[in-house]
Amino acid sequence: MTDHTIIRFEQVTKLYDNDPPVLNDVSFEIERGKFYTLLGPSGCGKTTILRLIAGFIEPSNGKIFINGKIVNDVPANKRQVNTVFQDYALFPHLNVYENVAFGLRIKKLKHNEIDRKVKEALRFVNLEGYEKREIKEMSGGQRQRVAIARAIVNEPEVILLDEPLSALDLKLRTEMQYELRELQRRLGITFIFVTHDQEEALAMSDEIFVLNNGNIEQSGTPTDIYDEPINRFVADFIGESNIVPGVMLKDFSVQFAGKTFECVDGGFDPNEAVEIVIRPEDLEITMPENGKLRVHVDSQLFRGVHYEISCNDQDGNEWLVHSTRKAIVGEEIGLTFDPEAIHVMRHGETEEEFDKRLEAYEEGSYEK
Ligand SMILES: Nc1ncnc2c1ncn2[C@@H]1O[C@H](COP(=O)(O)OP(=O)(O)OP(=O)(O)O)[C@@H](O)[C@H]1O
Secondary structure, three states: OOOOEEEEEEEEEEOOOOOOOOEEEEEEEEEOOOEEEEEOOOOOOHHHHHHHHHOOOOOOEEEEEEOOEEOOOOOHHHOOEEEEOOOOOOOOOOEHHHHHHHHHHHOOOOHHHHHHHHHHHHHHOOOOOOOOOEHHHOOHHHHHHHHHHHHHOOOOOEEEEEOOOOOOOHHHHHHHHHHHHHHHHHHOOEEEEEEOOHHHHHHHOOEEEEEEOOEEEEEEOHHHHHHOOOOHHHHHHOOOOEEEEEEEEEOOEEEEOOEEEEOOOOOOOOOEEEEEEEOHHHOEEEOHHHOOEEEEEEEEEEOOOOEEEEEEOOOOOEEEEEEOOOOOOOOEEEEEOOHHHOEEEEOOOOHHHHHHHHHHHHHHHHHO
16 A cells, blocks of 8 residues: 555455345555546446445445545545435535535535635536526536536545446537546546446546456556456457467467467466457558458448458458458458557456566566
């Protein structure tokens, strides 16, 4: 734990009733002032983590720390944490000002202090002049901002956001992504944001936790996770991927689709069976004789920015290509790629094992 750590989960397990655990021995740290995203499919435990941090539920096992203190028994209203819910949970019978002022009135702050704080919060989310508006007269994006103003007015150290953009249409959603990110930078408060949308997670976050079945599969920056997925689940969930079986012959040399290729990975056992990931945008179309792979074009879709081309190699592996060049369905083409585009994954490796192997390998290659 460092001085920057604001939240820490230590081997936290959560069971509802006596059902199987929805969180399974989960440990992680959250640093102050960063934008975190919990990303994963429906039911993987994202909201459960938020509710544990907020203090709405207690862990079945393990410890939760905020600012270095165990908070397992600390009630929600005593934590420096505020939540922005998916449906915003605004009070429909109160106007914008009163919605934001609500928590401060409960705390019995002085009238002029409430007024100053509410106005400052509304200014922060660009809603000056909307004080007297009814909630029903506000658009989806504006309601979102009221909900955020209501959270920041309490000056929390952490804001939890549970899929706050999911009710918005695509255009507004994109605008709000920029707005939220910018707001987090200006405020300097830790944001923990929940989504099942991988593009949203990649665009907004400093750090992403990829969850599956109550476990954190991988954590890291968007580029770490996109460029070095540690397993098939992460590679598949974060963007489209080509995943094919291969054999790591030795450091920097991997075999797949019946051929041997130079790569940049190492630290595997000789001739270890592995899985290979290559992103569709890292494959380039060439003449068949110039390709590292020769493939047959099965289908093609125009996606606006690029063509999405589906091909097969002689071993029956499917290859998805994103290219600004058009291919012809039924023809043979070549595919080429850089050694850096090949990502090698060890079967069944956990994030901890992955980090250890990389560290050992880097130390070893440094000594050489
Ligand atoms: N109060 C509860 N009682 C019993 N089971 C629950 C309760 N709340 C959640 N669960 C179960 O726990 C699991 C994880 O739920 P959680 O809401 O944390 O998932 P999630 O990743 O946020 O999903 P979504 O994206 O659909 O909101 C699910 O299987 C869910 O059915």
